[in-house]
Amino acid sequence: MIATPVQGRVSTRLGEVAYIRAGRGPSLVMLHGNGHSWHEFAPALDALAARWDVIAWDMPGHGDSDDVTAPPSIEAYAGSLADLIAALGLRRPALLGSSVGAFIAASHAAGGGEVSAVVLDEMQFRTRDWWLAAWPRVEQMFGQAEQPLEAVQPRFNRVVDTELLDRWNRERVRTGAAGLVGVMAAIRDFDLAAALAKLDLPCLLLFGADGPTVDRAEALAAALPGSTTAVVPEAGHFISLDQPAAFAAAVTHFLLDHMETTPP
Known part of the structure; x- marks a missing residue:
């Protein structure tokens, strides 16, 4: 890794949140995403930090951030994000959210957060009925924190x-089974359609060609007229x-076309 991230912590309504900046x-x-940390983006950090002031958090209850006392809602996570943005004095940043991070990004932007652009990476655009039907499998996937290689490898191409x-x-x-399932419950219970209807800013919808959300790419794009869709092969x-x-x-291609380019 060429970029040397600076580590920091800020106080938010969900406790202290750790972040890196490069x-x-x-x-x-x-x-x-759920059960991860800023390290999810580590392999891409050098390329992104070459053009952007990159801030990657450990969401509350994850990584080096404080524990949460009860499973927060997506709106509560978005409130913690708002506190992070305010504490760092960021002016109209772009947001990139992966999986549950995409829900948090959408909630923050829909709630009036001043944002230049949003990247929704591998967002599960599903109905509540779909989530209820899938819930036994969700609990099976997240109800046990530690997983053997044979359970993890199918989720990757590498x-x-x-x-x-x-x-x-x-x-x-570190997050724990209860925390992992709690995050999935927050996704299930979030009114995503209502949030998307309030988004009026440049949006990139990013999918892995072999991922679990690409089958909903057209439906998500229809819910966000004017958005851009990109599908990454072998991901x-x-x-x-x-x-x-x-x-x-x-x-980078999307942000260069759509984001304000004056540094904060």
């Missing part, structure tokens, strides 16, 4: 080596880990 330019805030498997399990165990749900160069290129 690069210079307009600000890009990155929000990882080979899951010892280093990735160790980090995967270390970060999931699953974790595009930044499967195809970091293509991930960074898609994000």
Whole structure:
């Protein structure tokens, strides 16, 4: 890694949140998926930090951030994000959210957060009925924090080596099974359609060609008229880990076309 991230912590309504910051330019805030940390974006950090002031958090209850006392809603996570943005004095940053991070980004932007552009990475655009039907499988996937290689490898296109498997399990165990399931319940219970209807800013919808959300790409695009869709070949749900160069290129191309380019 060429970019040397600076580590920091800020106080938010969900406790202290840890973050890393690297690069210079307009600000890009990155929000990882359930059971992970800012390291989800580590392979793409150098490429993104070459053009952007990259801030990647550990969402509350994850990584080096404080624990949460009860499973927060997506709106509560978005409130914590708003506190982070305010504490760092960011002016109209772009947001990039992966999986649950995409929900948090959409909630913040829909709630009036001043944002230049949003990247919704691998967003599960599903109905509540779909979630209720899928819930037994969701509990099976997230109800046990530590997973063997045979359960993890199918979620990636790249080979899951010892280093990735160790980090995967270390970060999931840190969040805990109750925390992991709580995040999924927050996704299930969030009124995504209502939030998307309020978004009136440039949006990139990013999908892995082999991921679990690409089947909803057209439906999500229809819910966000004027949005841009990009599908990354040979990538699953974790595009930044499967195809970091293509991930960074898609994000950079979109932001150069749509984001305010005056640094904060």
